Amino acid sequence: MLKIGVLALQGAVQEHVKAIEASGAQAVAVKRVEELEDLDGLVMPGGESTAMRRLIDKYQFLEPLKEFATNKPVFGTCAGLILMAKRIQGQDTAHLELIDMTVERNAFGRQVDSFEADLMIHGVGEDFTGVFIRAPFIVEVGPEVEILSKHNDRIVAAKQGHFLCAAFHPELTDDYRLHQFFVKMVQANKEVVA
Amino acid sequence: MLKTGTERVKRGMAEMQKGGVIMDVINAEQARIAEEAGAVAVMALERVPSDIRAAGGVARMADPTIVEEVLNAVSIPVMAKARIGHIVEARVLEAMGVDYIDESEVLTPADEVFHLLKSDYTVPFVCGARDLGEASRRIGEGASMLRTKGEPGTGNIVEAVRHMRMIQGQIRKVVAMSEDELMTEAKNLGAPFEVLLQIKKAGKLPVVNFAAGGIATPADAALMMQLGADGVFVGSGIFKSENPEKFARAIVEATTHYQDYKLIAELSKGLGTPMKGIEISTLAQGERMQERGW
Numbered sequence: 001m002l003k004i005g006v007l008a009l010q011g012a013v014q015e016h017v018k019a020i021e022a023s024g025a026q027a028v029a030v031k032r033v034e035e036l037e038d039l040d041g042l043v044m045p046g047g048e049s050t051a052m053r054r055l056i057d058k059y060q061f062l063e064p065l066k067e068f069a070t071n072k073p074v075f076g077t078c079a080g081l082i083l084m085a086k087r088i089q090g091q092d093t094a095h096l097e098l099i100d101m102t103v104e105r106n107a108f109g110r111q112v113d114s115f116e117a118d119l120m121i122h123g124v125g126e127d128f129t130g131v132f133i134r135a136p137f138i139v140e141v142g143p144e145v146e147i148l149s150k151h152n153d154r155i156v157a158a159k160q161g162h163f164l165c166a167a168f169h170p171e172l173t174d175d176y177r178l179h180q181f182f183v184k185m186v187q188a189n190k191e192v193v194a
Numbered sequence: 195m196l197k198t199g200t201e202r203v204k205r206g207m208a209e210m211q212k213g214g215v216i217m218d219v220i221n222a223e224q225a226r227i228a229e230e231a232g233a234v235a236v237m238a239l240e241r242v243p244s245d246i247r248a249a250g251g252v253a254r255m256a257d258p259t260i261v262e263e264v265l266n267a268v269s270i271p272v273m274a275k276a277r278i279g280h281i282v283e284a285r286v287l288e289a290m291g292v293d294y295i296d297e298s299e300v301l302t303p304a305d306e307v308f309h310l311l312k313s314d315y316t317v318p319f320v321c322g323a324r325d326l327g328e329a330s331r332r333i334g335e336g337a338s339m340l341r342t343k344g345e346p347g348t349g350n351i352v353e354a355v356r357h358m359r360m361i362q363g364q365i366r367k368v369v370a371m372s373e374d375e376l377m378t379e380a381k382n383l384g385a386p387f388e389v390l391l392q393i394k395k396a397g398k399l400p401v402v403n404f405a406a407g408g409i410a411t412p413a414d415a416a417l418m419m420q421l422g423a424d425g426v427f428v429g430s431g432i433f434k435s436e437n438p439e440k441f442a443r444a445i446v447e448a449t450t451h452y453q454d455y456k457l458i459a460e461l462s463k464g465l466g467t468p469m470k471g472i473e474i475s476t477l478a479q480g481e482r483m484q485e486r487g488w
Contacts, residue, residue: 010212105269111318
């Protein structure tokens with residue numbers, strides 16, 4: 001069975017664990033660097049990206065995560081998407097710099113502007129409820145990046161090679177299609193590596 | 195179709211705070227220290243609870259200047275407190291763009307009978323609770339997040355522990371009950387039947403439940419996590435300690451790694467003096483903030 005980790009430094013970890021398990025893979029919460037070792041893929045959950053980054057630095061997770069990402073699939077939602085971006089608007093530095101894109105934090109406004117909207121996600125399906133909570137969006141993407149979904153002309157989901165990201169929270173719904181999509185990516189990657 | 199202020203969006207916001215620490219701050223400088231230390235949100239206040247206790251008199255919503263200052267200083271969510279039942283304070287904070295409102299017993303209640311109908315607002319609310327009846331009533335009114343009441347501004351964890359144990363125990367009881375026993379349990383607890391039914395089916399509260407009220411050390415924070423808290427609020431504990439920056443970082447780490455005792459030992463070294471603290475039995479009935487709320 002595929003084993004997929006959920007980075008568990010802070011944020012909505014259990015919801016991802018549930019969604020991964022419902023998508024037919026084994027899920028484990030990852031709090032320590034050693035726990036990355038035997039994983040086939042990793043989810044970076046929603047939460048507060050500044051708080052997560054501080055804990056990533058404190059426990060020397062940055063390099064091991066980058067190393068993990070060289071040949072294993074990673075899926076980031078909301079704060080996880082911010083951690084994966086190469087560029088963050090208004091900031092000189094980014095975090096893991098995995099996906100060739102520029103993102104803007106809290107781009108839809110404050111919590112009172114948080115919303116739900118129906119999305120069309122390429123390769124995943126229609127009528128997907130996107131739950132956007134103080135969400136970022138993707139301002140621009142490089143040539144290697146495939147845009148999977150837009151909301152009002154703003155990019156809210158994308159894929160580059162074995163990396164997947166969403167500005168919204170699929171883990172807060174009972175719709176597991178995007179997690180199933182990621183599990184398939186992990187499966188395909190494992191077959192290639194093997 | 196775009197929908198704001200849905201139950202999922204409001205509760206979801208609290209889900210994103212899980213495993214984190216929310217810190218009380220009274221100005222932009224403290225807010226920045228909190229963000230830098232890894233806080234997941236800050237609570238903008240005019241005075242921290244221990245100072246509210248010391249000052250006496252009527253405690254109200256903070257001056258909007260302070261809330262605005264904090265909103266502009268950090269990129270993490272900003273919470274603020276409104277008095278229990280004070281519809282206008284809550285609407286003012288919502289209009290200012292505050293991310294979460296705490297309908298809080300730390301302030302002097304504006305209504306001694308009714309709480310806010312929180313489902314009416316676009317902004318989500320957090321409320322304090324000492325037991326499952328109180329927790330369920332707040333959920334019934336539309337609270338999107340709960341916290342223990344503890345005894346704010348005392349630096350004494352005993353009441354928060356009592357409230358967390360009480361709620362967890364009552365949840366276990368409800369989950370173990372058969373469905374035909376729930377209505378009587380609802381009557382006994384003073385809880386809406388529908389909320390108890392949800393708890394029974396899900397095996398847990400339908401909203402996130404943080405610990406608050408008396409957390410003064412990294413070990414206190416870890417203790418509350420171990421008792422089942424989803425995260426912690428630290429009020430007076432941080433900026434009333436000798437070295438707030440170091441204290442804040444230590445509490446954040448202890449909350450994440452609450453079962454790593456060697457780490458907590460390391461974190462707890464040389465932190466300086468924590469806030470002094472108050473023995474609960476020395477508080478007169480009228481000084482107990484946890485008695486506020488109905």
